[in-house]
Amino acid sequence: MSMSETRGAAAPFSASFPIRSIEDVRRLEQTPLAEALTVRSTYEIFRNAAAAFDDKTALTFLRSGDPADEPIRWSYARLFAGIHQTANALHRLGVGPEDAVAILLPGCLEYHLALWGGAAAGIAQPLNPLLTDEKLASLMTAGRAKVLIAWGADDDGGMWSKAMRLRSQVPTLTTVLRVAPHDERPGSAGELPAGVADFAALRAAEPDDHLASGRDIAPEDIAAYFHTGGTTGAPKLARHSHGAQVFTAFASIQMTGQGPQDITINGYPLFHVAGVLPASLASLSAGVEVIIPTTTLLRNRQVMANYWKLVEKHRPTSLSAVPTVLAALANVPLDGADISSIRYCRTGAAVLPPELAARFERLFGLHVHESLGMTEMAGISTITPPGVIGPPGCVGLRLPWSQIRIVALDAHGNAGDRELPRGEQGMVLFKSPNLFSGFVDPADTAKAFTADGWLATGDLGWIDAQERLNLSGRSKDLIIRSGHNIDPKTIEDALGAHPAVQLCAAVGAPDAYAGELPVAFATLVPGATASEAELLAFTAARVDEAPAKPRSVVVIEHMPMTNVGKIFKPDLRALAARHVAEALVEEAWADLDLPGAARPRVQTEGEKALTVTIDAAATGPAVQALRARLQDALGRLPLKVQVLVQ
Incomplete structure (x- = not known):
């Protein structure tokens, strides 16, 4: 029996008193953190919750988006027993405190066994199943994953096929554990290949009331690796300690006041910190019932279409979703x-457009409370508590026992040395007990912190008179026009106020003279119509600063998204670059006579490079003149450009 077990169960987390202001946060801080928080690991969180709540429902899995379907429910006692069995099975497979357990699963009950059992035996490594084989193998190799727990079907993202291919691509991988889909008939999977075992069968052979390893988990032990940056370039592995994750859960409950009377729908992916920590661990630390809305979560069209009927059926007390999901829900009638x-309605991951906030309150009577979270702070940094009403962009109060600063940007758009007074916008810096333990690669860690040890978030914001943090965007999303910094939120708020606009985003388009010019992209509310000229005029009239008035508004069918529902601006910047290049190509093409030749093709390679291909069927001086003209015109853009004849 481990020292964690011999200490005995303590009380689950509960709020000391309602938080409504920074004075309340300071009142919490009058008790030293070492006295206020004695839980040392995520394992102890589940031990304490199981002792307190026993047969109360912890997890509810919706088989479908049909409100009439009966869900699968797990109690706190059953969840904790499953965590023991999972940790013990992994220990028997040779997993130790420094070994990673990779997780390739959709939304499902077993995800919580893999997360928390994996952290009790070793280091849990949740993976985005939509990443390529190459990136998944790179992440698992960097984490030295010994075991992979994978979904035993290809119904969502081809997970099982990926798992089978990864076996030969990750040198440290010894075992794959197959998780059977909840509706699979027993025995239908057939015989599994060597090195692959059935997850449920392996668990069933293990004790469910203690950790066979006898491990005493320390707060500084690493609980999980979360990848960040996986959609652009090389992903980075952030190391979360048990202490950081425990603090996230504890501070979240202090700020929100959630408890055993509450029910929440967690539609966030469980490979992402938002779904794992503030939405799951915090809830389960305090006796909340967490609903998992099918394996595909809020990507499930039936779930979205029936969302309000599911609310009526399951009676959740809180709603939490990213702004793009809230925008989709705004189109679902209450009926x-x-x-x-x-x-309590919450959002995070991206700044909430003011018009969407107003629409949500108008349609459903729900004020949307914003928060700020990031992988480098174990999922949560600031929270707007229930009862605190802030304007759009206000992400609330800092966590207790944490610190926040706003500093001016340097010439390169990074965090500078000069601290700014309240009301002035700059980069947001944090120090907090839930800061991550750095990236697996020390070089990535060095870039994340200032020279004096503050986390440089990359977020732009200011502190208001009530000491709440207000965000405007990301430093890397600033549009820099002739050295003038343009906040894209100014344009997005103006364009988003048009009643036909569903989602919108402003980015910088490359320009030979100014470096960047502001342009905007928009999707329309289903059934609505608006011309690009109308939207441009509407936006320009509402943007006071002349340099910030967008040069164009382009209506697109689908807004590019990350896998967690954020608007993916690199794709929009690439699209803006392509539009600029195509206009220059069209101008040059119109001036030259090239009979029988196809118009040159423009292809972007990310947001910073493009290739123009001239049809080799056209020959002679005209082609060379076209190539020279395009090289000259496109070469002036702040991009890497190739002009080829093929």
């Missing part, structure tokens, strides 16, 4: 559904 159980 008489009773949603009065919802007392």
Whole structure:
């Protein structure tokens, strides 16, 4: 029996008193953190919750988006027993405190066994299943993953096929554990190949009331590796300690006041910190019932179409989703559904557009409370508590026992040395007990912190008179026009106020003279119509600063998204670059006579490079003149450009 077990169960997390202001946060801080928080690991969180809540429902899995379907429910006692069995099975497979357990699963009950059992035996490594084989193998190799727990079907993202291919691509991998889909008939999977075992069968052979390893988990032990940056370039592995994750859960409960009377729908992916830590670990640390809305979560069209009916059926007390999901929900009519159980509505991951906030309150009577979270701070940095009403962009109060600063940007758009007074916008810096333990690669860690040890978030914001943090965007998303910094949120707020606009984003388009010029992209509300000229005029009239008035507004069918529902601006910057290049190509093409030749093709390679290909069927001086002209015109852009004749 481990020292964690011999200490005995303590009380689950609960709020000391309602938080409504920074004075309340300071009141919490009058008790030293070492006295206020004695839980040392995520394992102890589940031990304490199981002792307190026993047969109370911890997890509810919706088989489908049909409100009439009966879900699968797991109690706190069953969840903790499964965590023991999973940790013990992994220990028997040779997993130790420094070995990673990779997780390739959709939304499912077993995800929580893999996360928390994996952290009790070794280091849990949740993976985005939509990444390529190459990136998944790179992440697992960097984490030295010994075991992979994978979904035993290809119904969502081809997970099982990926798992089978990864076996030969990750040198440290010894075993794959197959998780059977919840509706699979027993025995239908057939015989598994060597090195592959059935997850449920392996667990069933293990004790469910203690850790066979006898491990005493220390707060500084690494609980998980979370990847960040996986959609652009090389992903980085952030190291989360048990202490950091425990603090996230504890501070979240202090700030939100959630407890055993609450129910929440967690539609965030469980490979992402938002879904794992503030939405799951914090909830389960305090006796909240967490609903998993099918394996595909809020990507499930039936779930989205029936969302308000599911609320009426399951009576959640809180709603949490990224702004793009809230925008989609705003198009789903209540149709008489009773949603009065919802007392707290939250969002994060991206700045909430003011018009969307107003629309949500108008349609559903729900004020959307914003928070800020990031992988480098174990999922949460600031929270707007229930009852605190802030303007759009206000992400609330700092966590207790944490610190926040706003500093001016240097000439390269990075965090500078000069601290700014309240009300002035700059880069947001943090120090906090839930800061991550650095990246696996020390070089990445060095870039994340200032010279004096503050986390440089890359977020732009200011502190208001009530000491709440207000965000405007990301430093890397600033549009720099002739050295003038343009906040894209100014344009997005103006364009987003048009009643036909569903989602919008502003980015910099490359320009030979100014470096960048502001342009905007928009999707329309289903059934609505608006011309690009109308949207441009509407936006320009509402942007006071002349340099910030967009040069164009382009209506697109689908907004590019990350896998966690954020608007993916690198794709929009690449699209803007292509539009600029195509206009220059069209101008040059119109001036030259090239009979029988196809118009040159423009292809972007990310947001910073493009290739123009001239049809080799056209020959002679005209082609060479075209190539020279394009090389000259495109070469002036702040991009890497190739002009080829093929």
